Amino acid sequence: MKIFHTADWHLGKLVQGVYMTEDQRFVLQQFIQDIEKEQPDVVIVAGDLYDRAVPPTEAVQLLDEVLETIVLKLKIPVLAIAGNHDSPSRLHFGSKIMEQNGLHMSGRLTKELRPVIFHDEFGPVHFHLVPYCDPSMVRNVFADEEVRTHQDAARKIITEINSRLDPEARHVLIGHAFVTPFGDEEENTSDSERPLSIGGAEYVDAQLFSDFHYTALGHLHQAHYVMEEKIRYAGSILKYSISEEHHRKGYSVVELDQNGEVTITKKELTPKRDLRTVEATMSELLTHPVCEDYVFVRLLDETPILSPMEKIRSVYPNAMHVERKQIVTQAISATKQTRSKMSDLELFQSFYEQVKGEKATEETERIFKEIVDELLQDENETAVQTEREVVTN
Amino acid sequence: MKIFHTADWHLGKLVQGVYMTEDQRFVLQQFIQDIEKEQPDVVIVAGDLYDRAVPPTEAVQLLDEVLETIVLKLKIPVLAIAGNHDSPSRLHFGSKIMEQNGLHMSGRLTKELRPVIFHDEFGPVHFHLVPYCDPSMVRNVFADEEVRTHQDAARKIITEINSRLDPEARHVLIGHAFVTPFGDEEENTSDSERPLSIGGAEYVDAQLFSDFHYTALGHLHQAHYVMEEKIRYAGSILKYSISEEHHRKGYSVVELDQNGEVTITKKELTPKRDLRTVEATMSELLTHPVCEDYVFVRLLDETPILSPMEKIRSVYPNAMHVERKQIVTQAISATKQTRSKMSDLELFQSFYEQVKGEKATEETERIFKEIVDELLQDENETAVQTEREVVTN
Incomplete structure (x- = not known):
């Protein structure tokens, strides 16, 4: 079975006040061309389809166009989940009505956790769609007071899924979370990924996903695998922050064989503007x-x-x-206190070095002293004059 | 062909700061029961499904539930258009993907104006879905600079539809506009109907719809027909303003016969709370x-x-x-200027009459005068005392 795995489209995103809609349409058209050419069995979008709960109408139109083309024109089913940037209910609208036409959109978590099943010549593949959800939502859905962190939440959901996993089938999990090989190490974040929560409770241990033949993740914008080749972020379709400057953006092509082994190829998308x-x-x-x-x-x-x-x-x-260009010199670290103790000349020397990146020459210092003396003399004269005026008035 | 015609659900509406969601769910459940019992061939929702462009998520969930039940569970197709309160693009999302499952949602006007066609034993019925649109949108879609008013816009759209009308078929128009038998008379508005535009350019002449066998309208909240029995508002499903106090809310059942003649029955819905x-x-x-x-x-x-x-x-x-209870007397119309010229007693008389709705008796006036005199005396004494204090300090 051939799967296209993409994530983090962030339609409606503004970067430095500029809407990315045109750039997003440009790469998504390439993506559609690739789908048409390569004819995957299914396309996964692992969350953050939109950049915010109420995206601008241009973003809604773009997503509508893209999904309509893939699902109705190319007749390739799409499996999508809500990410932390999406509104669960808004994304969920119409999902039941659309699924019969091949659009499987999971916005809200429900405790049924029914997989979407597709078949290839070797049998069924179960796709488990887990939309992004806060620990409090998971606590609520499963009535489990123990769920406090994202790790607890993920463990709860995966345990539920695992408990009814058909051992005859192959299984793909689709999730949107901050998955690390260690469970609590900070890494791989970029400026455009809003933190999931404050205080280190946002990490999910990759170990949880070891029973799935492939785990298609969204959330982190750099394409990479976690712990194992088969637990993987597709990365965002575009660079959404200068901290992503050196990322190579695109999507993953996942070939799932008869035994559930995966072969992964990374495909790049060429942006309209780098x-x-x-x-x-x-x-x-x-x-x-x-x-x-x-x-x-x-x-x-x-x-x-x-x-x-x-x-x-x-x-x-x-x-x-x-x-x-930031010129870092000793002078920059001078605190306000030390500066207040400096003479005029010392202050000038420090300022000159900071701005020019080199020490002032003796000639420069001489000119500075002359000017300062001149100014100070002027100032004293003015002060005397002002005093005189006050007295005579 | 049996058609259920409803309109103006306004899901997400606040009346005096109170969300109507529970009340809306209550009447929509009755509506669904009626559909289940009566098995119409099609259900029309003639605009204003939501109360605003970005409705609260509870409203999105309610609409999702209702449409899912009618379309998937009861297998009755729904034809819906955007009203002036809906966001064209947001309502349009997924419409192409959903139409194959019986949900025909027209959010944005397109110049194709392709009808949705259903058949009964007598042949095809063409449903023409015209979402609400500003004259400027119609001007844009049809590249017609002449379109200035809502009447121009409606004339343009209807002319386009009429030019390709299949004479063999029966035709139903679904629209959302302020339709009057005269084209420019102000009537039938209620407080909860936001005006379409300023300055009398919002009216559409009912005459335009005379070629259709039935015109299912939304926008005005009182169920009524315009000019002819077959051009009809279903009215809103609930009272959304005290000005709608005496409306009988519900929907219309339209029986369209072989010859395109309609028989209309009004069905009432019982609100949870009046x-x-x-x-x-x-x-x-x-x-x-x-x-x-x-x-x-x-x-x-x-x-x-x-x-x-x-x-x-x-x-x-x-x-x-x-x-x-508002007591309107002569005194209310006293302007600030005339009041400033009144004596204390006259001011009292006027105030008393305004509040009590009757003239003060002589006894009352006597008491008033006594109290005023006492107060004035006190005030003078205090003034004298204060003066003395200032002098001695």
């Missing part, structure tokens, strides 16, 4: 060819530049962010 | 039997009552509003 860092001085940057990419510019100029974004956008019209 | 006015003095009201109805209380007491709502809710726990 999201990446550009490091250059302004004069260098202005010689670059015009490019539509979403760039985060780090300027290497030693001196400040007026209206830098305006200049950058003449070359990179979709530039998202600009900053000057 | 919405009505109670007029009584507080002491009378407190003798009423306890009642769950949503009541708007008009107190007939002549004197003000402390914490009236608290008292009323001991009898009517779901009371929504309380007011004292």
Whole structure:
């Protein structure tokens, strides 16, 4: 059985105030072309179809178009679950009516946990759809007061599923969670993944999934496997944060054989516009060819530049962010207290070094002292004058 | 062909800050029982399924339950359109995937205007689903700059539909608009119907629909026909405003015969709680039997009552509003200017008359004068005393 595993579409997402809808449509069209060409038996979307509970209507239309094409035009069934960004009830709407046409959308957790079953020449494959849910929801659905953490919640659900697992069939689990090989180590997060909960209770141990022939995960934006090749994140379809700059985005093709062994191939999707860092001085940057990419510019100029974004956008019209290269020197760590004890000259030396990244020359220091003396003299004269005025009035 | 015509469910509606979800579920369960018993060929919901573009999740779940039951359990097809309260794109989601299972949901207008066709023993019946749309949307879809008003928009759409009408078939139009027999007369609106637009451009002439064998309308909350028996509002399923107090809520059963003639029967739905006015003095009201109805209380007491709502809710726990009977007298119309010219006694007389609804007696006036004189004397003494204190300090 050939399975396309994708996740974290985040339709309706804004990156630095820019809607990604056009970029999302662009890669999803490639995805649809791949489906048409490769004819998988089933397509999995492992959560975070939308970026928020109430997505903009453009996102709703895009998802509608994409699912309609895959399910009705290409006649490939889709198995999708709600992620932490989706609204369980809104995503669940119409799911019963749609499932007969091949769209299996699990928004809300129910205690039945009925698998969706497909067959290939070797027999049935059971797909277990577990939508994202807070521990409190799991506690509620299974009336189990012991469920406190995401690990408890996942253990509860998996134990329920395992207890009625048909040993003759092959099994695929679809989930949306922060799965780690250790259960409590912090890793692999990126800026665009909202933490599931505060205080380390959000991790789920990969060990829980060892009975499934494949576990199709969503939530973490970098494609990778956890503990075993068969427990895997597909990653997001696009870079949604500069911290994802070096990810290779796409989806996984999973071939499930007769014995339940999987062979996995990673397929890349080419974005309409890349999201990446550009490091250059302004004069260098202005010689670059015009490019539509979403760039985060780090300027290497030693001196400040007026209206830098305006200049950058003449070359990179979709530039998202600009900053000057951080020059870390001893002076930066000077606290307010130590600064308050510095002489004028010491303050200048420290400031100069911080901004220019090198010590002021003796000549520069001489000019500074001259100017300061001049200013101070002016100030004293003004003060005397002001005093005189007060007296004479 | 037997058609159940309903409209204006407004799921997610708040009346005076109270969610109607439970009441809506109650009448919709009756509706479902009627469907089960009467086995219509098709159910029409003529817009405003939800009360707003982004309804609360409870409303989404209720609609999901109701449609799932009618379409999947009872296997009766549903034809629904977006009203002005619905979000076109959100309601449209999944519609193509659902239509093969009998749910035909038209959220967004498209220029194809393809009818949904059902058959009975006499041949085909074409249902033309026209979702609510602003004139600007119609202008856009048909690239017709002439479309300015709702009348223009409806004329444009109906002309398009009429131009490809199969003369052999019978035709039902489903629409959501303010249809009048005159095209521009203001009538039949209730407080809970948000106006479609400002300035009289919202009316649609009933004449436009004369070619259809039946026109199933939504928007106006009172069940009634317009111009002809066959152009009809089903009305809302519940009273959503005290201005709808005397409406009889329900739906229409439409029997369409071989020749396209219709026979209409109005069916009522019994609300869980009625919405009505109670007029009584507080002491009378407190003798009423306890009642769950949503009541708007008009107190007939002549004197003000402390914490009236608290008292009323001991009898009517779901009371929504309380007011004292409005006593309109000459005095109310006294402007600020005329009042500023009144003497203390005149002001009192006017106030007394306004509050009590009758003139003060001479005895009352005498008491008033005595008290005022006493107060004024006190005030003068205090003033003198205060002056003295200032001098001695």
